[in-house]
Amino acid sequence: xxxxxxxxxxxxxxxxxxxxxxxxxxxxxxxxxxxxxxxxxxxxxxxxxxxxxxxxxxxxxxxxxxxxxxxxxxxxxxxxxxxxxxxxxxxxxxxxxxxxxxxxxxxxxxxxxxxxxxxxxxxxxxxxxxxxxxxxxxxxxxxxxxxxxxxxxxxxxxxxxxxxxxxxxxxxxxxxxxxxxxxxxxxxxxxxxxxxxxxxxxxxxxxxxxxxxxxxxxxxxxxxxxxxxxxxxxxxxxxxxxxxxxxxxxxxxxxxxxxxxxxxxxxxxxxxxxxxxxxxxxxxxxxxxxxxxxxxxxxxxxxxxx
Amino acid sequence: xxxxxxxxxxxxxxxxxxxxxxxxxxxxxxxxxxxxxxxxxxxxxxxxxxxxxxxxxxxxxxxxxxxxxxxxxxxxxxxxxxxxxxxxxxxxxxxxxxxxxxxxxxxxxxxxxxxxxxxxxxxxxxxxxxxxxxxxxxxxxxxxxxxxxxxxxxxxxxxxxxxxxxxxxxxxxxxxxxxxxxxxxxxxxxxxxxxxxxxxxxxxxxxxxxxxxxxxxxxxxxxxxxxxxxxxxxxxxxxxxxxxxxxxxxxxxxxxxxxxxxxxxxxxxxxxxxxxxxxxxxxxxxxxxxxxxxxxxxxxxxxxxxxxxxxxxxxxxxxxxxxxxxxxxxxxxxxxxxxxxxxxxx
Numbered sequence: 001x002x003x004x005x006x007x008x009x010x011x012x013x014x015x016x017x018x019x020x021x022x023x024x025x026x027x028x029x030x031x032x033x034x035x036x037x038x039x040x041x042x043x044x045x046x047x048x049x050x051x052x053x054x055x056x057x058x059x060x061x062x063x064x065x066x067x068x069x070x071x072x073x074x075x076x077x078x079x080x081x082x083x084x085x086x087x088x089x090x091x092x093x094x095x096x097x098x099x100x101x102x103x104x105x106x107x108x109x110x111x112x113x114x115x116x117x118x119x120x121x122x123x124x125x126x127x128x129x130x131x132x133x134x135x136x137x138x139x140x141x142x143x144x145x146x147x148x149x150x151x152x153x154x155x156x157x158x159x160x161x162x163x164x165x166x167x168x169x170x171x172x173x174x175x176x177x178x179x180x181x182x183x184x185x186x187x188x189x190x191x192x193x194x195x196x197x198x199x200x201x202x203x204x205x206x207x208x209x210x211x212x213x214x215x216x217x218x219x220x221x222x223x224x225x226x227x228x229x230x231x232x233x234x235x236x237x238x239x240x241x242x243x244x245x246x247x248x249x250x251x252x253x254x255x256x257x258x259x260x261x262x263x264x265x266x267x268x269x270x271x272x273x274x275x276x277x278x279x280x281x282x283x284x285x286x287x288x289x290x291x292x293x294x295x296x297x298x299x300x301x302x303x304x305x306x
Numbered sequence: 307x308x309x310x311x312x313x314x315x316x317x318x319x320x321x322x323x324x325x326x327x328x329x330x331x332x333x334x335x336x337x338x339x340x341x342x343x344x345x346x347x348x349x350x351x352x353x354x355x356x357x358x359x360x361x362x363x364x365x366x367x368x369x370x371x372x373x374x375x376x377x378x379x380x381x382x383x384x385x386x387x388x389x390x391x392x393x394x395x396x397x398x399x400x401x402x403x404x405x406x407x408x409x410x411x412x413x414x415x416x417x418x419x420x421x422x423x424x425x426x427x428x429x430x431x432x433x434x435x436x437x438x439x440x441x442x443x444x445x446x447x448x449x450x451x452x453x454x455x456x457x458x459x460x461x462x463x464x465x466x467x468x469x470x471x472x473x474x475x476x477x478x479x480x481x482x483x484x485x486x487x488x489x490x491x492x493x494x495x496x497x498x499x500x501x502x503x504x505x506x507x508x509x510x511x512x513x514x515x516x517x518x519x520x521x522x523x524x525x526x527x528x529x530x531x532x533x534x535x536x537x538x539x540x541x542x543x544x545x546x547x548x549x550x551x552x553x554x555x556x557x558x559x560x561x562x563x564x565x566x567x568x569x570x571x572x573x574x575x576x577x578x579x580x581x582x583x584x585x586x587x588x589x590x591x592x593x594x595x596x597x598x599x600x601x602x603x604x605x606x607x608x609x610x611x612x613x614x615x616x617x618x619x620x621x622x623x624x625x626x627x628x629x630x631x632x633x634x635x636x637x638x639x640x641x642x643x644x645x646x647x648x649x650x651x652x
Contacts, residue, residue, distance in 0.1 A: 142329070142333065146332075146339075146340065149334075149637070150629070154592060154625075155630075157626075158622055160614075161348075162348045235458075238461050246611055246614070258463075261461075261463065275467050286459040
């Protein structure tokens with residue numbers, strides 16, 4: 001056998017070759033094409049930029065925020081926009097701009113943890129149910145259906161009522177209500193994959209169910225799951241903000257955007273900026289996740305038309 | 307329709323319906339199990355809440371036994387189950403009335419809101435979806451896309467507050483929170499609990515007009531969300547239908563374009579659309595929690611939040627069960643419709 005070496009004149013050519021020499025090259029080429037497709041969708045890129053900015057702001061909050069987000073200053077309460085206080089001050093004289101900056105940490109904290117808890121639970125339940133089928137499938141899917149039988153916010157409210165208000169409990173409540181759709185998706189994907197020839201081949205080689213599910217089925221479920229989780233982020237942000245608004249999420253004085261909107265309610269008639277600014281922040285971030293999710297869907301999950 | 311319902315088909319539909327009912331029963335049991343378990347993890351001692359913290363240990367123990375809390379958990383669950391099935395959801399600590407009575411009292415207000423919101427969603431959302439599917443990439447399509455994106459991204463409580471500032475506080479175009487102005491309150495007998503129907507029954511048109519004007523803002527706001535969802539779904543169903551060959555056939559035969567779109571294509575979307583409308587009705591119950599809080603609307607949502615903030619667990623769990631059951635019933639109904647009306651789903 002003669003070693004055939006191809007030389008590529010540029011990275012682009014290396015990526016786009018029809019005869020990739022290694023799995024890595026093939027994967028890189030596919031990722032490159034996906035990236036090109038994604039970059040064509042300007043709105044999705046905008047969404048991604050907003051999310052990157054959110055992460056940046058959250059990381060460097062102490063350096064960006066000009067004031068302490070919690071320190072009250074009653075001499076300067078309810079001030080309108082100014083060069084010193086970009087978004088004005090609230091009923092306790094706290095700088096709203098600084099509070100929104102610090103609030104980005106709470107938002108990221110919530111969506112990060114919910115994704116880390118709910119997505120793995122959903123994918124495990126879904127792939128196991130789909131792979132084994134039969135009674136396992138029936139039991140797991142009935143449990144999933146039970147959780148789907150409640151509207152999300154109502155079930156989250158009931159859990160928070162039992163666990164007590166607070167941001168950690170809100171995260172637990174939202175996670176408990178978020179995993180069932182992921183399980184449904186993962187199950188659907190698994191059922192289409194499980195009887196394919198490559199899975200049979202792996203089974204013949206002696207791989208057990210754990211190895212097949214974790215090594216071969218789960219990676220194939222990932223792309224549609226990533227799309228769904230990204231789109232869900234918007235809803236999770238809105239639910240968390242709603243819980244905060246009702247006084248059941250993050251507790252004062254922490255600068256959670258929903259709770260800020262709630263505490264500004266009594267002053268809306270003359271001091272509209274108290275609710276406008278945190279609400280805009282919630283809106284912009286959930287819009288960004290919706291845009292990014294739509295863009296990712298076009299790249300990763302072209303089957304579903306929009 | 308008649309020739310579809312042969313004896314064999316009918317039998318098949320019946321077994322499928324029975325299976326469906328079994329699934330629903332299991333789901334309902336699970337729903338009760340979840341609310342039961344939520345009720346057990348509450349950090350508040352239910353006995354202490356009844357006897358007070360000054361009670362002697364003897365009184366405390368007697369109350370504990372009377373409430374059945376000394377029994378094993380599974381026995382407690384069966385006691386809970388049988389009382390819920392008898393319609394006993396416990397007594398509200400806040401109002402000192404049976405929870406079910408409370409819910410019956412507040413529920414019409416929520417239904418009135420959700421019904422009008424659904425009407426708004428259907429009559430604006432579906433035409434918007436149809437038109438944007440017909441002219442893909444046109445102006446209306448872009449508008450419906452933006453409407454949809456905003457609907458998925460705007461926090462409803464924030465939008466409601468902004469609407470109150472603009473339409474009530476600044477321009478005084480619409481009335482503020484509440485179901486009627488304060489001086490109209492209590493004029494009309496709450497026969498059905500639906501304010502508009504009660505006004506018609508009493509022939510009191512002044513109160514009717516006032517109540518209607520109070521409904522406009524919350525119903526439109528809630529309806530906006532169902533409109534956003536419905537228009538997107540209608541659009542994708544329509545695009546799917548317009549691709550089919552029977553549409554081409556109809557056009558070739560010279561059927562008028564409006565009839566092809568609004569009759570043939572939309573007609574074939576009607577079954578999935580009913581499902582979507584049913585689902586969006588369930589979502590409205592969710593949205594009503596936040597909307598009712600802001601508009602001081604005395605419905606189930608406000609009742610739920612008030613109970614939550616006062617740690618009134620019986621009411622919270624009772625409301626959760628009721629909302630969950632409605633959600634389940636709505637899903638069952640739309641599944642059933644699918645089976646009966648769509649031959650492909652049999």
